[in-house]
Amino acid sequence: MILITGGLGFIGTHTARALLDLGESCVLLQRRAVTEMPAALAAEHGTRLFVEQADLADRDRVRGIGARHRVTGIVHLAGSVPWPPGGADPVDAAGAALDSLLTVVRAAAEWKVARVVVASTIGVYAGAAGDAGTRLGEDLPLPMTTGHVIPAFKKIGELLTDHLTAATGVELVNARISAVWGPLGRPASVFFAAPQLVHAAARGVAPDLSALYTPAYADQGTDLIYARDCGRALALLQLAPALGHRTYNVASGRVTTNADILAALSAHAPAAPIGLPPGRAPHAPADICLDITRLRQDTGYAPAYDTARAVADYLGWLGAGNAR
Template identity: 80%
Template sequence: MILITGGLGFIGTHTARALLDLGESCVLVQRRAATAVPAVLAAEHGTRLFVEQADLADPAERGRLREIGARHGVTGVVHLAGSAPWPPAPGDPVDAARTALDSLFAVVQAAAEWKAERVVVASTIGVYGGVEATGGPLGEDLPLPMTAGHVIPAFKKVGELLTGHLAAATGLDLVNARISAVWGPFGRPASVFFAAPQLVHAAARGTAPDLSDLYAPAYADQGTDLIYAGDCGTALAMLQLAPRLDHRTYNVASGRVTTNAEIAAALAELAPGTPIDLPPGRAPQAPEDICLDITRLRQDTGYAPRYGTARAVADYLGWLRAGNAR
C-alpha cells in the first residue's frame, strides 16, 4: 500500500493511476475532504484505492496521518503535498516557513513509524536555476548554487538537504525527485513558468491564448523540459516500486527541450486556424533552455517517456474537447 500526500492533486492523480496500473494499492491523503474521486480512478475506489483527509500543515492533524498509515498498512510514500510557503498567505512568514518544513518532518517521522520501505519526495527542476550552462542535459550531480530566484526552489533545496540528513539518521530510503515542467489533464489551465497549458486550452476553445501572466514572454524558439502528466506519474511510481535505487536524487523529466514552436505546430495540425502568434526566434539575452539528464532514472527503473510532443498535444486537446475543464 503506497500513501500519496496531495494524492488527489494534479501529479498525485497521475501517480496513483500509474501505481494502480502496476498492481499496487494506494491511499490518497488530501488536505481538504474529497468531494469526488476522478473518473480515471473511480473503478478502484474502495477496493485498491482509498481516500483520507489530513492537513499536514496543522499540527493537530499530524497524528491522524500516522493513524491512517498504520490502519492501511502503508509500505511506501510519495510526498507531493506542498513543502514550501507558496502561494503566500497572510500571517507571520516565519511561522509559514516552519509549517512548510514541519510537513516534511511529519511525513518522514510517520514513515519511520510504519517502517516504510521508501519515501519519494517531490523536488523541482527549479533547483537548477543559476547553474552554469553545460551545453547538454543537466545531471543530478551538478553543484547547485546556494541562491534561488523563487521560494519554491529555495525550499526544495532545503528539503533535499534535509532528506539526505534524515535518510542517514533514520535509515529510511528517502529519494528526491526533481520534477520538470508538468502539463496535461488535471493541470492548471495557465502556468506562470511556461506557455504550453495556455496554448492547448486556447486551441480547445478556438481563441487566441492569453500569455500575459507568464514571468517572461513566450518566444517561438524557446522552451523547457516538458514532461507530460502521465509520464510524470509513471516515473514517480517506478521510483517508488523499484527493487533497488542506487542514488538519493533522480531527475523526473522528458530529457529534451520542447519549444513553443513545436507545440504550435502540433496544434496547427490538430486545430487548424487556432490564432497562435508567437514572436519568432528567442528573446534577446534569453538564458539557454535547459533539459534534464534522465539516464539515472532510465537505468535504475527502466523508465522511458511514452509521450512525444505530438502525442501529448493530441491527448491533452482531446481531453479538453471532451468537456473536461482541466
C-alpha cells in the same frame, strides 16, 4: 499500499493511476475535506483505492492513517513549499512547509516504510553551470542562491532528506520533476506557455500569456514532461526493487520549444489563432534540459509521449468536456 500526499492533486492523481495500473493499492491523502473519490479512478480501481483527509500539521491524524492502512511506501507531493505567497506570516508559513516533510519522515519511520519519494523541482538547476543544449545531471553542483521560493525550499528539502536518511534509516529519494503539463493541470502557468497554448487551441481563441514571468517567444523552451509520463516515472521510482542514487531527474530528457508545441497544434487545431514572435525574449534564461540516464537505468523508465502525442492527448481530454 502506497500513500500519496497531495494524492488528489495534479501530479498526485497521475501518480495514483500509474501505481494502480502497476497493481498497487493507494491511499490518497488530501488536506482539504474530501467529498468523493475521483470517479474515473474509483470506477477502475475502487477496491484498491482509499482517500483520507488530513493536514500534515496534524501528526496524530496522520498517525491514524497508519492504523487504518498498512502503508509500505510514500510519495510526498504536498505541502513542502510556502506557496502561493501572501496571507500567512512568512515565518509561520516556512515552518509549516518544512514541518510537513518532517511529519512524513516521522510517519515513515514509525510505519517502517521502505521508501519515501519526495518531490523536488527542475528549478533547483536555475543558475547552474552548463552550456546550451547540455543535459544537466543530478551530480551537478547547485548554487546556494535562488530567485523563487519554490526552488529555494526544494533545495532545503533535499538537504534535509540527505540528513534524515542517514539519521533515521528511511530511504528518502528526491525526484527533481521538470515542467509538467497535461490533463488536470492548471490552464495557465507562470513558468512556461504550453498549457495556455493548448487551452487556447481547444477553445479556438488567442492565448492569454500575460501571466508568464518571461514573455513567450517561439524558440524558447524547457524540459517538459507530460503528466501521464510524470506519474509513471514517480511510480517506477517508488516501486524499483533497488535504487543506486538518492536523487533522480524526472523529465523527458529533451527541450520542447514553444515552436514545437505550435507545430503539433497546427496539425490538430489548424484554425486556432495562435502565433508567437520568432526568436527569444530579451534576457530570457537559458533553456534547461535534464539528463534522465539515471532514471532510465534504475527504473526502466522511458517517456511514452513525444510532443505530437502529448498535444493530441491533451486536446482530446479537453475536447471531451474536461475543464483542465
